[in-house]
Amino acid sequence: MIPLAFDYARPDTLDDAIALLAEKGEDASVLAGGHSLIPVMKVRLGAPEFVIDIGRLRELSYITLDEAAGEVAIGAGTKHRDVVDSELLAAEVPLLPAVARTVGDPQIRARGTLGGTLAHADPAADLPAAALALDATVVLQGPRGKRNVPIGEFYTGVFSTVREPDELIVEIRFPRSGDAGWAYEKFTRRSNDWAIVAVAVSGDRIGLVNMGSTSLRATATEQALAEGRSIAEAAALAAEGTEPPSDTHGSPAYRTHLVQVLTRRALETSRGQR
């Protein structure tokens, strides 16, 4: 399978990339690791006329602690593998490397990027739901400058976000959560596959994978926990407000059951009760 023809550019700097994106706008797709975009182009679900390759912009690859803000800042071009291996993240945002470790397989983690998977907005992807549980902020940069978007306002539908066509994700910021209990429960039938359903917990926030057209918070469960109800009672509410998809791996009813079980397990693990 070969993509439809396109024009290609590999700008040398972030400023050049943003200028080019401003010029090409809706005709262009941004290529970082390529492990979301290239498969889509190969099956021709996507056919951009222009591809802007930011995969070698070293200025987008970093993981740093911002002590003053109490946050860890990660460059959008940081590869999953570097997230997995980061000792800083293991200490400060431990859910994130644990979730990144479940993305695809070693070859995919060597190429795929954090910014790329957040931008791609696949509701079955692992890291967007983790970002919800971690209360991340997405930093977008375009010709009008930078703006910060809370992850809870970032997703608008399947494969769609509030990112404008001339904007790039340049950074993702995560509040320090090293003291919070965390867990990731991912259910798949094959070892390197997408989740059928998965649940990410960090402290009192819960992110759900593949339970609707976007990554979601389990708000009813979070509310029940805040009211002091038991894990079992709260987890039984995990599917409230969701619209789980129906596909070859399971019906909505199956996913509704699964998300309750996985949420209970994740909460028990995150609170040290298993």
Next chain:
Amino acid sequence: MKVEITVNGERTSADVEPRQLLAHYLRDSVGLKATNIGCDTTSCGACTVLLDGEAVKSCTVLSVQADQQAVTTMEGLDGASDGRPEHPVTKAFHAEHGLQCGFCTPGMVMSAVSLISHDSDLDERKVREGLEGNLCRCTGYHNIVRAVLVAAGKDPDAEQKSEAESDALRTAPGFSRGEAGA
């Protein structure tokens, strides 16, 4: 677009369309056929090569992304050109019979080379996880895992011995010898 890619230590170049995949560059533009295309959906790993030392699936990398970088294929391992298994990994695959039909073998070997270079203390679980991105449709994983352990300088039978001794103590949930990892 003109690309220049160092393949197995030799500079190569070709005028390619931006949509050309690295796997096709290696097979069609350079003429090296060890890199196999199995699934074409980033699943099977038969097209795995090293790109600047990192294992990647060459069916999901554009040739233009690899411009000015270095690729190593199965043909680039020691002894591959004269058919003798000289590289530690190919030698171990040979000794442990880590192959059946052989279609997945180049990708398995390249993943193994990358895995061994990144982790100096491999065990069976790590090898199975490290080969997660490579599928063998002959279901021949067991000998492949043994081969990688041998190439890494480990005793492939060590864990079986210690497990037999501590079988009764083994309580970790979800642990299943036959199903873990690859």
